[in-house]
Amino acid sequence: MKRIGLLGCGAIGTQIALAINSGQVQAELTHVYDYDKSKAESLVARLDKKPTIVENPHLLSSNNVDLVVEAASQDAIKNHALSIIQNRKDLMIMSVGALLDESVFDILFDACHEFKKRIYLPSGAIAGLDAIKSVKSELESVTLITTKNPKALAGAKFFETKNMDVHSIKEKTVIFEGAAKEAVTLFPANINVAALLSLAGLGSEKTLVKIVADPNTNKNTHKIEASGIFGKISIQVENVPDNTNPKTSRLAILSAIECLHTICSDDIKIGT
Ligand SMILES: NC(=O)C1=CN([C@@H]2O[C@H](COP(=O)(O)OP(=O)(O)OC[C@H]3O[C@@H](n4cnc5c(N)ncnc54)[C@H](O)[C@@H]3O)[C@@H](O)[C@H]2O)C=CC1
Numbered sequence: 001m002k003r004i005g006l007l008g009c010g011a012i013g014t015q016i017a018l019a020i021n022s023g024q025v026q027a028e029l030t031h032v033y034d035y036d037k038s039k040a041e042s043l044v045a046r047l048d049k050k051p052t053i054v055e056n057p058h059l060l061s062s063n064n065v066d067l068v069v070e071a072a073s074q075d076a077i078k079n080h081a082l083s084i085i086q087n088r089k090d091l092m093i094m095s096v097g098a099l100l101d102e103s104v105f106d107i108l109f110d111a112c113h114e115f116k117k118r119i120y121l122p123s124g125a126i127a128g129l130d131a132i133k134s135v136k137s138e139l140e141s142v143t144l145i146t147t148k149n150p151k152a153l154a155g156a157k158f159f160e161t162k163n164m165d166v167h168s169i170k171e172k173t174v175i176f177e178g179a180a181k182e183a184v185t186l187f188p189a190n191i192n193v194a195a196l197l198s199l200a201g202l203g204s205e206k207t208l209v210k211i212v213a214d215p216n217t218n219k220n221t222h223k224i225e226a227s228g229i230f231g232k233i234s235i236q237v238e239n240v241p242d243n244t245n246p247k248t249s250r251l252a253i254l255s256a257i258e259c260l261h262t263i264c265s266d267d268i269k270i271g272t
Pocket residue numbers: 007008009010011012013033034035036039057071072073074075076094095096122123124125126188189190191192193245247248249252
């Protein structure tokens with residue numbers, strides 16, 4: 001059975017830990033870390049089989065684990081992903097936006113080859129990555145239109161740079177249009193899906209992102225429009241937000257659990 005270390009004990013990390021605890025994912029959660037120790041403590045209190053709370057992220061991967069699951073932040077990837085791979089652990093990443101920094105991507109790509117380790121990127125809060133990957137060589141345009149309630153967008157760096165108060169948005173408003181590369185920097189906790197789409201398809205400069213703030217929605221909606229020699233793809237998901245973190249969709253959590261289940265089980269793999 002695989003031994004898992006968890007980096008980040010918030011909305012996604014908690015549900016992953018509970019899925020392991022219930023046996024839905026056949027693995028052993030052995031170590032957890034969160035820079036807010038109270039988050040790690042409240043998570044461990046909910047588990048029957050208690051993992052060790054480690055005092056720093058390096059202890060996650062220097063211990064005897066097979067895979068580290070990151071569900072923390074882009075900074076956590078920038079600061080810790082390389083040492084996890086160098087410690088010869090596989091890594092599952094939720095804060096995929098960090099990989100649009102080419103220096104981060106290249107270093108991790110090379111490290112995976114050198115240390116013969118894998119990085120897994122679950123499909124997260126979107127659908128259709130299988131198709132985007134398959135048509136990659138024939139893609140001509142990809143646009144992601146993401147609509148969230150302003151309260152799910154609150155706190156993003158974007159609002160500091162624009163001197164805009166998110167709570168003053170009273171009607172459906174396009175607040176950002178630009179390349180995925182810029183979107184993941186300005187909305188680091190909201191649009192990691194744009195990074196997934198970029199990495200699967202046209203890259204972070206050519207993947208276009210539109211972010212819409214809609215005070216009348218209670219869903220996190222992601223619409224992908226892609227076209228090229230192969231034809232057209234149009235996929236929309238209307239996600240229920242997690243009840244502890246409105247930025248994060250329920251689908252992102254379920255996708256992380258399904259990805260981990262696939263990694264941890266020896267059976268039939270469905271889909272690309
Ligand atoms: N790939 C995808 O489709 C999606 C990715 N995400 C991303 O996944 C990550 C986790 O999401 P949630 O669990 O919803 O967030 P959350 O905010 O509920 O939980 C994150 C936890 O990680 C901890 N944390 C943050 N930075 C840390 C660091 N450098 N070191 C240690 N602990 C750290 C926080 O204290 C918090 O407890 C976020 O970066 C989020 O943006 C979220 C939704 C979809």
